[in-house]
Amino acid sequence: MSEVLEFIGQIPWWGWLLFVLLLIGISDVFFNRKHTIKHNFPVVGHLRYFLEGIGPELRQYIVANNREELPFNRRERGWIYASAKNVNNYEGFGTDQDIFSTHYIFINNALLPLKLPEDHPNQKNSGLIPCAKVMGGWNKRKRPFRPASIINVSAMSYGSLSAKAIESLNEGCKLSGAYHNTGEGGLSSYHKKGADVVFQIGTGYFGVRDEDGNFSMEKMVQLVKENPQVRAIELKLSQGAKPGKGGVLPAAKISKEISEIRGVPMDKDVISPAYHSAFNSVEEMVEFVEKIAAATGLPVGIKSAVGQLKDWKKLAKIMQEKDHGPDFISIDGGEGGTGAAPPSFADHVSLPWIYAFTDVYKIFQKYELTDRIVFVASGKLGFPAKAAMAFALGADCINVAREAMMSIGCIQAQSCHTNTCPTGVATQNKWLQSGINVNDKAMRTNFYFVKFRKELLQISHACGYEHPCQFTTDDVDINLSDKNLAKTLATTFSYHKDEVNFGSVKELVECAHLGGNLNLEHLQKTEKAID
Structure with missing residues (x-):
């Protein structure tokens, strides 16, 4: 026995490596089905799957150029990261964009820029811009x-994003004066850190549903009464990620906290249908909106992708x-979003x-x-020039x-649907979440919003x-083709936006x-920090 142990001890490291590779090769050829x-190319075939696994990271950081990657390229992500960290977000030596590409936009500047009077609010805090319209005014x-x-x-929703991510965004919204939409997953304690909140009602009626899964007006009224920070309701x-498709929340993912927030049992899967049970037609939807507004006193709007x-x-x-009818309409682009979806939906529906x-x-203009x-625009518009284009078309x-997610650390790993988000933003894994410093990420959200608005x-x-x-x-001009390089919006x-x-x-x-929810004192401090 001692001689065997002595022999084993004399085997060099490369000998053990060859032995392990031999076992892998035997397994690949004789046991792999x-x-x-792997069967045809034992051992070496594993390299293919390894490279496939880290392919997104290789393309993101090594292969793709600054403007090539989707859904957000390196330049776009870099601008968000720099803004959120309150560091230099400028670029030098001219643009590296293909300014002759289709859909490239040009903003037509004035010969003489606007000169603000000394007492103008934006002289002291140029990151301050309230909405020009009032939800629920008319x-x-x-x-x-x-x-x-x-x-x-x-x-x-909380569930789609982690608890610390939701908390960071809400505190950041409070600091910057922005509102925070809850998503359809209900109002959690992490949404209650001081920001104005828009409560979203989805097809599952989470947080405002009865025992049978139907909408409960009683619970809706109670929620609004107990949470004055809820300023509007979105149906x-x-x-955009998956219009006309429902979802499933597996029982394994339903914690006690999520069960209480959503009003669902812990021991069975929860289905979000593709349709609402509270109404069956456009006429009934409008009446449903009016009933909620009358019962809560809040403005009520709708959110939809368009086909x-x-x-x-x-x-x-x-x-x-x-x-x-609805006080505001949120138009979501089909570019996809944070929701996990089949590629056929995300790409084509x-x-x-x-x-x-x-x-x-144009339809609402005709009438x-x-x-x-109040028109709310959503769909990769988290950049100043794109926002200007959206306002030129009629957005309020x-x-x-996703841009807000990046401000708190998202690296576009595109693993939101796997519960393995490496930054802890889109996962319920406690260990992965532990790296999020809420105070730091809240301030980064704040800086991103203020710098965005300032620019x-x-x-x-x-x-x-x-x-x-x-x-x-x-x-705003937009490139159409090689023949007609650019035309105005x-x-x-074929319309002029109403004044x-x-x-x-x-x-x-x-x-x-x-x-x-507007903290002028904090915004002024933020502006000084940015300058």
């Missing part, structure tokens, strides 16, 4: 809401004839934001309703989701405007300060 590559809701920020956090009809237009025309006609929004806006509705607010305002001033709502469809989409009833930013700031 699933992978042809419908005379009991508690109308003017968002204190035109850039806000889009719908992302989700569909989302067929017949029901949108029906909605506009009903609103014109009955003089009531529903229109991209720019086509979706312009189709819907002379654009002054009544921008909601950001958007600077673009507005360069075009001679005080507020982005003053952009028109003639202020007005020419391209927004805008007085001054000073008036909006005063209104937002009185009625919204």
Whole structure:
């Protein structure tokens, strides 16, 4: 026995390596029944699967150039990271964009930029821009809401994102004056850190459902009464990632906390159907919106991706004839989003934001309703130039989701659906979440929003405007083809945006300060830190 041990001890390390490789080779050839590559190329075939596994990282950091990667390229991510960290987010030596590519936009600056008076709110804090319209104003809701920020956090549920991620975003929204949409997963304790909240109702009615899974008006009223930070309610009809498709929350993922928040049992899968059980037609949907608004006193809007237009025309006609309906409409682009979805849905179902929004806006313009509705835009618009384009088309607010995730550390690992997000942002794994410093990430969210708004305002001033709502469809050109290199948005989409009833930013700031979650003192400190 001692001689055997002595012999084993004399075997060099490379000998053991060869022995292990031999065992792997034998296993691949004689016992492997699933992978042809491993069988035909024993040992070496494993390299193929290893490279496939780290392929996204190789392309992201080594292979792809600055403008090549999707859904967000390196330049875009770098701008968000730098803004959130409050470091230099400029670039030098000119653009590396292909400015002649299709859909490239050009913002038409004025000969003389706008000169602000010394007492203008943006002289001291150029990151401050309240929404020019009021949610629930035309419908005379009991508690109308003017968002204190035109850039806000889009719908992302607790469950989809981690507890620390939700908490970081909410505290960041509080610091920057932005509102935080809960997503359809219900109102958690992590949404209650001080920011204004838009509560989203999905097809599962999580948080406001009865024992049978149907919508409960009693619970809705109770939730609003107990949580004054809930300033508006959004009825989700569909989302850009997977419009017209429901979802499943496996029983294994339902913790006691999620069970209580969503109002679902822990011992069985929870189904989110593709349709609502509370209504079956556009007419019934409008009445459902009115019932919720009457019971809660809050403005109520709808969120949807866009495809067929017949029901949108029906909605506009009903609103014109009955003089009531949604207070705001969130248009989600088919570019996908944070929700896990089959590739066929994410790639092909529903229109991209720019086509979706312009189709819907023209319908409501035809029925002379654009002054009544706050249009919320969502679909990879988390950058100042893209936001300016959205405002030129008629948007009143921008909601950001993946961009907000990046501000708190998301690295676009694209593993949101696997519960293995390496940054802890989109996972329920406690260990992976432990690396998130909530105070630090909240401040990064704050800096991202303030820098975003500041740069958007600077673009507005360069075009001679005080507020982005003053952009028109003639202020932005878009490349169409080699033959017609660029046309205005007005020419391209065949409409002129209706003028927004805008007085001054000073008036909006005063209104937002009185009625919204707007911490002027903190914003001024943030501005000094940025400068």
